[in-house]
Amino acid sequence: MGLKARRRLLKVSSAAQPRGTLAQTAMAFFRTVSFNDTMPAIAGAGVLLRAPQNSDHAAWAELREASRGFLTPWEPTWPADDLTRGAFRRRLKRYADDQRSDLAYAFLIFRSDDNALMGGLTLANIRRGVAQAGSLGYWIGAPFARKGYMTAAVRTLIPFCFRTLHLHRLEAACIPANTASIGLLENTGFTREGYARSYLCINGVWQDHLLYARLNDDSD
Numbered sequence: 001m002g003l004k005a006r007r008r009l010l011k012v013s014s015a016a017q018p019r020g021t022l023a024q025t026a027m028a029f030f031r032t033v034s035f036n037d038t039m040p041a042i043a044g045a046g047v048l049l050r051a052p053q054n055s056d057h058a059a060w061a062e063l064r065e066a067s068r069g070f071l072t073p074w075e076p077t078w079p080a081d082d083l084t085r086g087a088f089r090r091r092l093k094r095y096a097d098d099q100r101s102d103l104a105y106a107f108l109i110f111r112s113d114d115n116a117l118m119g120g121l122t123l124a125n126i127r128r129g130v131a132q133a134g135s136l137g138y139w140i141g142a143p144f145a146r147k148g149y150m151t152a153a154v155r156t157l158i159p160f161c162f163r164t165l166h167l168h169r170l171e172a173a174c175i176p177a178n179t180a181s182i183g184l185l186e187n188t189g190f191t192r193e194g195y196a197r198s199y200l201c202i203n204g205v206w207q208d209h210l211l212y213a214r215l216n217d218d219s220d
């Protein structure tokens with residue numbers, strides 16, 4: 001990166017953030033946006049993405065419970081208290097901390113027509129510096145599956161990742177048997193890059209995963 005471009009980045013990030021430690025300043029060097037606690041909602045084709053809030057708990061817990069059998073084979077094991085209000089509050093605190101540190105951005109997905117909560121989408125494990133990469137995770141409630149909503153949600157999030165957050169690379173991984181996830185990724189411009197053995201502990205078992213990625217200049 002040239003000196004001029006570095007100065008421009010530094011100017012934007014230092015205007016957006018309070019003074020901090022040397023390490024924070026170094027991290028800010030590669031971070032060009034700051035949302036503090038309020039993340040604006042992002043509108044897409046028939047969907048709205050916005051950060052989860054306390055008042056979402058009832059609808060979120062109801063949808064997750066109704067979708068338990070549909071989701072659990074593909075997700076990390078749900079803790080026994082996962083759907084409780086207390087666990088949801090802790091989840092939101094974690095999301096807020098991660099967002100403030102530019103480590104992850106969590107969204108719920110709402111149907112534009114009637115504001116029904118349909119699922120979630122998380123950009124996590126953000127690595128700045130020479131990587132400028134993050135990982136995508138997603139789930140849709142069973143009543144809303146296979147209607148194109150997650151395709152719309154991922155397509156909505158992609159410009160946020162590349163243009164707003166200035167990431168270079170978006171990654172996603174799924175179990176080879178997850179045909180829905182494979183179809184979704186291949187429909188939204190991700191390329192299969194590899195295979196990682198025993199990559200993530202899903203539903204209580206260390207499972208191999210297919211590795212996918214989309215670069216900022218990849219097309220649909």
Ligand SMILES: CC(C)(COP(=O)(O)OP(=O)(O)OC[C@H]1O[C@@H](n2cnc3c(N)ncnc32)[C@H](O)[C@@H]1OP(=O)(O)O)[C@@H](O)C(=O)NCCC(=O)NCCS
Pocket residue numbers: 070071074075138139140141144145146147148149150151152173174175178179180181182183184185187
């Ligand atoms: C993966 C998931 C998020 C897809 O959400 P969705 O809203 O149903 O996806 P879409 O309707 O946008 O479908 C996109 C593409 O995925 C594929 N797909 C979706 N559901 C599928 C299914 N049941 N069987 C085969 N392919 C499927 C198709 O290729 C589809 O495109 P098409 O309908 O034009 O053929 C959803 O199935 C889900 O939440 N699954 C359980 C949790 C999960 O797997 N999380 C991801 C872990 S890696």
